[in-house]
Amino acid sequence: MGDRRLSAPNSAVSTPPEASRWRRAPRWAWWSILGNAGLLGLLAWTLGQATPPPARGPATPSAAQPSKASTLTSPPPSPELGPRHQLSYEQWVGLLGREARAIAAQPPKHLNILLGDSLSLWFPSELLPTETTWLNQGISGETSGGLLNRLDLMDQTDPEVIFVMIGINDLIRGVSNEAIAANYRGMIRYLVWAHPDSRIVVQSVLPHSGPKATWEGRDRLLAIPLEQIQDLNESLAAIARDEGAQYLNLYPLFADETGYLHHDFTTDGLHLNRNGYLVWRSALQLYSQIKP
Incomplete structure (x- = not known):
């Protein structure tokens, strides 16, 4: 699974043997975003809902440092949610910590970080936008509380952009919207404090089928x-706007005419297939062009 976690241009470590196979994927998924003026306008509109983050000074430890654990409201994730894997949650956290320290020791240019659950974890590295080094910090079954509690793993990294998508596993477990929102506010406050020169991008929770x-x-x-x-x-x-982050509304790009997750984009009604990741990739590329 290491090849899914860290992706860098022209790197043997981050470019799996099938790296060129995405070009043979169905092109309708790509053109459904890039070639359809209506969807492009929709994406531009969703991006326009957020205000750019205000200028922030350097982070310095103080008594005002946000607490990650203060809003932890949900239990630790379990491997039953999302694709099963061989590692325990604690082992995954340890692996992510080692990867973050390694990339902090040799900082790449144009570092982007993915934070989230299995949806982020299984983003094919060869489909992530190029000219960028990607550090994937997703864990299968992760919740907003679990993610909030491990943000310090990345404290020494210097990313240009941090993309956050989390929450569907909370909803599956019956966690309330209010509790999820509280965890999000804690996450954004911490990330803004720890990474004052980074853009923090909250991505919407996707629909299910x-x-x-x-x-x-x-x-x-x-x-x-x-x-x-x-x-x-x-x-x-609203939290992104209030806390100096940006908001990327992916929901309309994945929903069918009834509002459910489009069947062409999913493997099982919850997780994404290759076509779904092509749509997500296109949104990230357009985001980088619209929000420099």
């Missing part, structure tokens, strides 16, 4: 109304 889902926890997905996800995303957009 509802009755069409085949994921083993389908009943738990059905218990999450789409309105709850949309309400949560509205809260996340």
Whole structure:
């Protein structure tokens, strides 16, 4: 799984043997974003909902340092959520810490960081936008509380952009929108403090496929109304605006005409397939052009 975690241009470590195979993927997913003026306009509109983060001075430890653990409201993640893997949660955290320290010791240019759960973890490294080094800090089954509690792993890194997507596993576990929002506010405050020169980008929680889902926890997905996800995303957009971060609304790009996750973008109604990651990749590329 190491090749999914750290991606750098022209690096043997980060370019798996199948790195060129994405070009043979169905091009309709790419052109559905880049070639359709309506979707481009939609993406530009979603990006325009956030205000740019204010200028921030250098971070210096003080009594005002945000506490990561103060809003921890959910239990530690378990491997039952998302794709199963061989490592325990604690082992994954240890692995991420080592990778973050390694990249901090030899800082690359144009470092971007992905923070999240299995959706971020399984982003194919060869599909991530090029000309950028990507540090993937996703963990399968991660929750907003778990992510909040491990942000200090990246304290010594110097990223240009930190992308955050988390929350679906909280909803699956029955965590309230209010608790998730509180964890998000704690995360953004900490990241703004620890990385004053970085852009912090909150990405919306994606829809699920509802009755069409085949994921083993389908009943738990059905218990999450789409309105709850949309309400949560509205809260996340407001938190990003209030705390000096940016908001990237991916939800409309993944939803079908009924609001559920489009079947062409998912493997099981919860996780993304290659087409889904092509859409996400296109959104990230457009984001970098619209929000320099």
